[in-house]
Amino acid sequence: MAVSLTKGQRISLTKSNGGGLTKVRMGLGWDPAPAKKSGFFGSLFGGGGADEIDxxxxxxxxxxxxNLLDVVWFRQLQSRDGSISHSGDNLTGAGDGDDEVIFVDLTRLPANVQSLAFTVCSFRGQTFNEVGNAFCRLVDDTNDTELARYNLTEQGAHTGVVMAIVSRDGNGGWQMKAVGAPSQGAIANDMMPAVLAAL
Structure with missing residues (x-):
């Protein structure tokens, strides 16, 4: 059963049978926030919510x-070492479930990679006041078991969020920290100050 994380909480990651993880995926999802209708014209034409959130x-x-070693995002869908890949760009946030997925082969990660920071940011500059139901969930990709989920409840005028960090735990395993730290960012590299503060 998946662990529902609260902001700042860390958990140790293991397979359901107690073994070590080999392949995981981080699913990230979001929806346009419900429109806020106001006044007569708002009720006629719909109020300020966005139909699509990129x-x-x-x-x-x-x-x-x-130190930043590599970045996987919509302009580089695979890490240089081939251990991490991205499902591709979702331009709307429409539909249920994961909108974008990042696949990680932990057995292929170079030994010098200590942490993986998973972030979400708005290339178009849409703020998180326009975003609803944002979440990230870590899944054991070998058996499709959800290990941990973090639901982001905070809205605001920020354009980026550090969602979670997965890092080596020193015992040959991995741990996940739910972060939920707001930031201003249009691309992944803009998120580095918030990532460093969350490590």
Whole structure:
């Protein structure tokens, strides 16, 4: 059964049978926030909500010194070492379930990769006041078991969020931290100050 995380909470990641994880995927989802109708014309024409929200998920790879090693996002759908891949750009947030997915083969990650920071940001500059039902969930990709989920409840005028960080735990395993840190960013690299603060 998946663990529902609260902001700042860390959990150790293991397979349901107690073994080590080999392949995981981080699913990120969101919807346009419900329109806020106001006044007579608002009720006629619908009020201020957006019909489409173009958020971009990314994975930043960092070493133990917190140096950025690589970035997987919609303009680079695979890490240079081939261990991480991106499902591609979702331009609307429409539909149920994961809008974008980042696949990670933990067995192929280079030994110098200490942390994976999963972020979401708005390339078009739409703010999280226009976003509803944002979440990230980590899934064991070998058996489709959801390990952990973090639902983002905060809205605001920010354009990016550090959703979660998956890092080595020092014992040969991995842990996940729910972050939910707001930031201003249009592309993945803009998120680095918030990522460094969350590590």
């Amino acid at each position: 958020l971009d998920s990314s994975c930043l790879l960092l070493d133990t010194q917190k």
